[in-house]
Amino acid sequence: MSQVAGSVDSGRVAAEQGRWRDAYAAFAGADPELLSEADLVAFGEAAWWTGRADESIRLRERAYRAFLARDDRTQAARVAIMLAWDHAARGAEAVYHGWMARAERLLEGLHDSAEFAYLVTVRGFNNMEGGNIEEALVDLERGEEMGVRLADREVQALARTSRGRIMVQRGEVDEGLALLDEASAAAVSGELRPFESGLIYCVTISSCQEVGDYRRAAEWTEAANHWCDQHEVTGFPGACRVHRAQVLRLRGLWSDAEVQCQAACDELRDYNRWITADGLYEIGEIRRRRGDFAAALEAYRQAAEIGRPAQPGLALLRLAEGKVDAAAAAMLRTLDEVSTPLARLALLPAQVEIALAAGDLPGARAAADELETSVARYRVGRRTTPAFDAQQHLAAGRIQLAERDWAGAVRSLRRAREMWQQVGAPYEVAQARMLLGMAYRHLSDDDGATEEFQAAEATFARLGARLDEERVKELLGRLQTRRTFLFTDIVGSTTLLETVGDEKWRRLLARHDELLRARIVEAGGEVIKQTGDGFFAAFAQPQVAVQAAVAMQRALSEEVFAPDIRIGVHTGGAFHVGGDAADYGGQGVHMAARIGAAAGSGEILVSRETLDGVPITGIRSEPRELTLKGFESPVTVVAIEWR
DSSP states (O other), X not given: OHHHHHHHHHHHHHHHXXXXXXXXXXXXXXXXXXXXXXHHHHHHHHHHHTTOHHHHHHHHHHHHHHHHHTTOHHHHHHHHHHHHHHHHHTTOXXXXXXXXXXXXXXXXXXXXXXXXXXXXXXXXXXXXXTTOHHHHHHHHHHHHHHHHHHTOHHHHHHHHHHHHHHHHHTTOHHHHHHHHHHHHHHHHTTOSOHHHHHHXXXXXXXXXXXXXXXXXXXXXXXXXXXXXXXXXXXXXXXXXXXXXXXXXXXXXXXXXXXXXXXXXXXXXXXXXXXXXXXXXXXXXXXXXXXXXXXXXXXXXXXXXXXXXXXXXXXXXXXHHTTOHHHHHHHHHHHHHHOOSHXXXXXXXXXXXXXXXXXXXXXXXXXXXXXXXXXXXXXOBTXXXXXXXHHHHHHHHHHHHHHTTOHHHHHHHHHHHHHHHHHHTXXXXXXXXXXXXXXXXXXTTOXXXXXXXXXXXXXXXXXXXXXXXXXXXXXXXXXXXXXXXXXXXXXXXXXXXXXXXXXXXXXXXXHHHHHHHHXXXXXXXXXXXXXXXXXXXXXXXXXXXXXXXXXXXXXXXXXXXXXXXXXXXXXXXXXXXXXXXXXXXXXXXXXHHHHHHHHOOTTOEEEEHHHHTTOOOOSXXXXXXXXXOTTOSSOEEEEEEEOO
């Protein structure tokens, strides 16, 4: 019996000292009959901090019933509030409100108590998180006033933290961050209970990141992780790992960041669905940058299932896959759904990039203008943070490249590169350098372009950003892309125009464009550009290019009246040109164009090497040799019978 009693005493001492593993082991080995109501609370706390969320809830429910049994209304109410926290973090809103209602009923007539001050503050915090800002402020101001009067440090710190976050979101950044720094300093000093300390760290770090103050976020992340180590916890739970991973990812330590995030998600699943979703989204961001699209998509999907929007990461993934229309639609839908300025600010840089890829220059300019306005609103210390400054100049540089303002692009992209270097974000620096190299190339500054491209290539290679590395290699001329290229052209277009007149020709051409573009897209091809009266398209596989060519000829033949076209197809190596991932140049492209020009009316000509070993159905003509302009040796081609 004395050993069991000693176990209870050991648990009490360990819990008091924050040694949660020892406390849990001691309480678990004790006789349940010897555990007081306070012991059950401490036992539940130890279970919570050692990764036993469900057991923690059961122990707190036991403590709640025990306090009720002895008619201790204030302590029963405090435990009810703890249970409300537990269920709010899990997204069980009805259960949260149920426990808060129980606590409020227990505290009727006790509105000058520390427990009621805590209830009001918790209610204000959760209203803030739910976006009910005006209701939240009423409770938070009341809670802080009571906290000061009752000398309740937890209530004061939690209320100030919540008000600080609201001020940051409203654009009162300096004042809000000052309140958050003050509350976090109280957590560092050990003045507060562990739960409130962890919560304050979480809110402070998130707020710093939202306004682009990554230096401040990193400092508080380091402090939070030191606090976690001191208190024998693996995070809040897990939240410290997510924040650490976000810092590591920004600094280019992607493998370490992914390990931290995965561990955090494993720890968090039973505790906090929202931070779990943030961890999953972070994993998706790392995988997308590596070019592991399937794994990134799965992480984004899991985050979205929990309730965290997967944008802009998912839209940028679709863009990288070449699904520009899907990316543009996703961003427009998301921006239509999001109204808070800070949340929109996080989406706008991606909107600029995607709108430009979709050829929507006005949309890109509108996003850049809103970005500039928002950045001006969320200044820290009357200055734009380096991260926001970098995003703003990168967006401007992208638009200037699209507008062919090469000198302006150089100025903007230099600034973006410098600001990302200040932040210490190597991937973002490399992105800025790659775009800057494109601007230099257009100004015929080949040495400047090569310097930027080589620096970007080295960084992408070190980080494992495979697709970005390949793109820079293409820009440097070190990597060829092998594609099947297809050119179409209307035969006798000038004569036809003179025959039918301008208006009929316009309608005829529009129908021609509609039919051919549809056949290219349906076959999985990429429309590179329209060339006069025809199309230039690229395909990953030769057989689908030939199938698309056949489908084009057949579609036009079924029209009542349509122009005759000729088509040339060739598979070969090419480079992206002009810094544009959607345009190609090189010998393979030139040969396809020459073969197309050599085709007759209604003919599909394909280079024989394109068809070698390729399972093409249909009838081919006998091979014939063509002498093509710009090529020394004759080229062997065959015609595909499509009728």
